[in-house]
Amino acid sequence: MATELTKSNRIEEIDVIKALAIICMVWGHIGLPGTNFVYRFHMAVFFICSGIVYKEKYSDSISAVWRFTKNKILSLYVPYAMCAVLFTLFNNFFLWIGFYNPEDCPYLSISQIVIDCIRALLFVRGTQLGGATWFLRTLFFVSELFVFLDFLFRKWCVKFRYLIQFGLSLVFLILFYFLRQLLTIKFLYTFIGSFVLGYSAFCMGKLIASFDVVKKLKSLKPLPHIFILSLTVLILFFFNASGRVDIDRGNFKDPLFFISMSVSGFLFLFYIAYCICLVRSLKNGMLIIGQNTLSIVLLHLLIFKCMNVFFVNLLGLDRNLTSAFPTLYAECGEPKFFVGGGYLCIGIFIPIALNLCKKKLIALWKGRHK
Numbered sequence: 448m449a450t451e452l453t454k455s456n457r458i459e460e461i462d463v464i465k466a467l468a469i470i471c472m473v474w475g476h477i478g479l480p481g482t483n484f485v486y487r488f489h490m491a492v493f494f495i496c497s498g499i500v501y502k503e504k505y506s507d508s509i510s511a512v513w514r515f516t517k518n519k520i521l522s523l524y525v526p527y528a529m530c531a532v533l534f535t536l537f538n539n540f541f542l543w544i545g546f547y548n549p550e551d552c553p554y555l556s557i558s559q560i561v562i563d564c565i566r567a568l569l570f571v572r573g574t575q576l577g578g579a580t581w582f583l584r585t586l587f588f589v590s591e592l593f594v595f596l597d598f599l600f601r602k603w604c605v606k607f608r609y610l611i612q613f614g615l616s617l618v619f620l621i622l623f624y625f626l627r628q629l630l631t632i633k634f635l636y637t638f639i640g641s642f643v644l645g646y647s648a649f650c651m652g653k654l655i656a657s658f659d660v661v662k663k664l665k666s667l668k669p670l671p672h673i674f675i676l677s678l679t680v681l682i683l684f685f686f687n688a689s690g691r692v693d694i695d696r697g698n699f700k701d702p703l704f705f706i707s708m709s710v711s712g713f714l715f716l717f718y719i720a721y722c723i724c725l726v727r728s729l730k731n732g733m734l735i736i737g738q739n740t741l742s743i744v745l746l747h748l749l750i751f752k753c754m755n756v757f758f759v760n761l762l763g764l765d766r767n768l769t770s771a772f773p774t775l776y777a778e779c780g781e782p783k784f785f786v787g788g789g790y791l792c793i794g795i796f797i798p799i800a801l802n803l804c805k806k807k808l809i810a811l812w813k814g815r816h817k
Contacts, residue, residue: 488712498652640697
């Protein structure tokens with residue numbers, strides 16, 4: 448059975464996997480039960496999916512590489528920069544309405560706001576509400592390195608160039624692992640560490656695509672499916688006490704742990720996605736989520752602050768909890784299921800609704816100005 452494509456030439460299973468991964472991300476930021484489990488693989492799966500959808504034509508020529516770079520600037524750099532700049536400009540306003548705690552996010556002078564906005568444009572300024580956008584920064588640099596090396600390697604080693612990049616990523620991973628034991632530099636963990644782990648997962652994804660793993664998995668008979676899924680679940684739960692993977696902080700137990708968690712996590716979500724795709728209505732809903740992950744990454748933490756206000760008033764909690772980050776789920780007492788479910792649903796669906804409204808307005812504006 449061939450891998451099914453949507454009209455926009457997207458792989459449906461991959462979009463559903465991305466939907467599951469973004470749900471895992473929001474789940475983990477809330478701190479719901481099972482957070483440590485999903486934190487072993489959820490962000491690595493995003494990089495794997497990005498590697499899977501990478502196409503050979505992106506490195507056909509210098510002009511193709513430049514088109515790829517322009518696309519990444521528009522789809523990754525611009526959202527990151529806009530988000531960081533806007534949240535920086537509104538820093539003092541968020542403090543005034545109680546979204547921020549002055550100890551975590553102090554008031555900024557006009558000069559400091561200008562400096563921080565410039566730093567944001569240079570990929571070196573983060574904000575509390577834009578905390579998840581590290582992924583956009585990391586994926587931008589990972590994608591650019593991958594396409595540049597792909598362009599170089601295809602000149603003399605077309606057949607094995609993806610294996611070479613994967614081997615190179617393993618070298619980076621092992622070097623970073625040992626370097627981390629010797630140095631305690633924050634920059635090493637947050638920037639270089641996230642880049643090394645992201646690049647490794649991206650290369651895994653391209654290998655999965657080059658060997659047509661998704662198509663081959665779908666063509667298997669039931670018994671191999673049961674074996675692979677059982678092995679995947681066994682690996683994920685066997686390492687239950689071995690910690691988690693925080694790509695944004697460059698935190699992982701060791702290279703073998705990271706690779707096994709990443710691949711097992713991808714296979715685990717693939718089988719869930721495969722089952723979801725058998726139910727059309729459920730599949731269509733998950734496709735909407737999977738095709739709007741960027742808006743969730745950018746806005747869900749801001750939505751959480753709004754939910755803090757709602758739950759503080761609804762449950763009669765201390766108003767200082769409005770600034771709780773990422774949520775006040777851990778502080779709310781009972782009914783935790785209601786509170787956690789509210790954060791999860793609203794944190795996913797409001798950003799999607801806003802993004803769909805934005806697209807509709809843009810389409811209407813373009814229609815009137817033709």
